[in-house]
Amino acid sequence: MKQIIIIGGGAAGFFCASNLDEKKYRITILEQNSDVLQKVKISGGGRCNVTHACFDPRELVQFYPRGNKELLSVFTKFQPGDTMEWFDQRNVPLKIENDNRVFPESNSSQTIINTFLNEIRNKKAEIKTKCSVKEIEKQGEQYLVKTSLGDFQADYIVYTTGSSPKSLKIIENLGHKIVDLVPSLFTFNIKDQLLQDIPGTSFENAEISIPKLKTEESGPLLITHWGLSGPAVLKISAWEAISLAQSKYHFEIEVNFISRSVDDAEEIFQSFRQAHPKKTIGQSKIFDITNRFWQKILEVSKVDLNKQISNISGKEIQNILENLCRKKLQVTGKSTFKDEFVTAGGIDLKEINFKNMSSKILPNFYIAGEVLNIDAVTGGFNFQACWSEGWLISQDLNNLEI
Structure with missing residues (x-):
């Protein structure tokens, strides 16, 4: 034998x-x-x-x-x-x-x-x-x-x-x-005011891109204690594993938390504003995101939560939409995804x-x-x-x- x-x-x-x-x-x-x-x-x-x-x-x-x-x-x-x-x-x-x-x-x-x-x-x-x-x-x-x-x-x-x-x-x-x-399959370490104090916040379908590498992925996204995780991040980390290693895990990403273009999002915002002019912006459920995240968006966009939605200025609307649909974040490192280490x-x-x-x-x-x-x-x-x-x-x- x-x-x-x-x-x-x-x-x-x-x-x-x-x-x-x-x-x-x-x-x-x-x-x-x-x-x-x-x-x-x-x-x-x-x-x-x-x-x-x-x-x-x-x-x-x-x-x-x-x-x-x-x-x-x-x-x-x-x-x-x-x-x-x-x-x-x-x-x-x-x-x-x-x-x-x-x-x-x-x-x-x-x-x-x-x-x-x-x-x-x-x-x-x-x-x-x-x-x-x-x-x-x-x-x-x-x-x-x-x-x-x-x-x-x-x-x-x-x-x-x-x-x-x-x-x-x-x-x-x-x-x-x-x-x-x-390493392949890793999460992104990001320190940014928008992600602070809201770990566990998730998005069913977000879009994430790395402009320098002309690459993008979509899928569920999760805010963690150290930054961003979820299938969208893991997918982009796997496809770009070699380029991201070469960048020593310091690069810029752009996140669209609601997977809608700024123009689309503006249309949704304006029609909500017409229907509910007296509502305060902080209590308005305009997009499919959690209240905690919405209030964080308003805070980062420097918009008063108690302001009536009819009084929100054009510049304030643009700030809100930029942070929702085109938020630029600096990645400063990576974390291994669970124990399922993949190379x-x-x-x-x-x-x-x-x-x-x-x-x-x-x-x-x-x-x-x-x-x-x-x-x-x-x-x-x-x-x-x-x-x-x-x-x-x-x-x-x-x-x-x-």
Whole structure:
């Protein structure tokens, strides 16, 4: 029997192992932490956002700032529908939420972890935790994996370590080119009077742009203690991860809190003013925003809350609309989004054969997961890439003539 060593006990490594033919291979998983599947455990606030209900590969790749071209062929072979069917066959019911994110019906990531551990047990695969890989040496047809728990011989290696600098160094020493790591999916640190004292204020659909980079995103937005977060911010941080790292996270953004043009907003304001001339501006519910935020807008626009709306001057209206629809804010840093740390960068994609996720440089060596220069926006997409890549590797290994 041939020996497969899977280095990294995360999503991609476990999905690959779960689909391997145990009659053909001895399978050993090496994990440097004391627990396997740690990211699966904390994903989706402990519920595990398994995948995203997007079943057209061409649409699906639009959620990947890096790797979208390469993943198209991968997703035509295994996509979210296949993931859902895979769990269904193992009696794990999944549910699609309103925003198309997919979770186990149990609302517990432990359900997903137990499913994998069960599959691995059935395949008599061995899991070695607290096993830190120091070096990999090519020895003829085989590989010698040197670890903190001794040396392992491997006929095939599946490298699914995640994006730790140490694991990238190991594979760089074997001849692979590494694209520098930068954070992706982060929130913006902003100190501005408009955002002060109102954390937790959210907007269902805001628009955010970075004028210098000529880029914009829309979606839900959230004011936090340190600045701005929410899907709109996370999306723009992922797409512009490299440019924003180069700017050392100091840049200007423009926010439209109500997703309406200044002209549209002015029309809404004027028609409200005609209908309710005697109302005070502070008590007027003109736009779909919270009272706290409206009063903050008026404060920043230097408008007296007790003024009747009919007495608001043209200049005051313009100030209000500028702050609502075209507010410029200075970003002075970033904060990691929860514990679900995602990086851009990793192994150069030109060196991977995406038909089977094999290395073009190292024979009998497969690579998947976040160690590659592939990343996605939040919503189950990073896991889907892991499942699809892990599945391709297992199918290729299962079909080898040994």
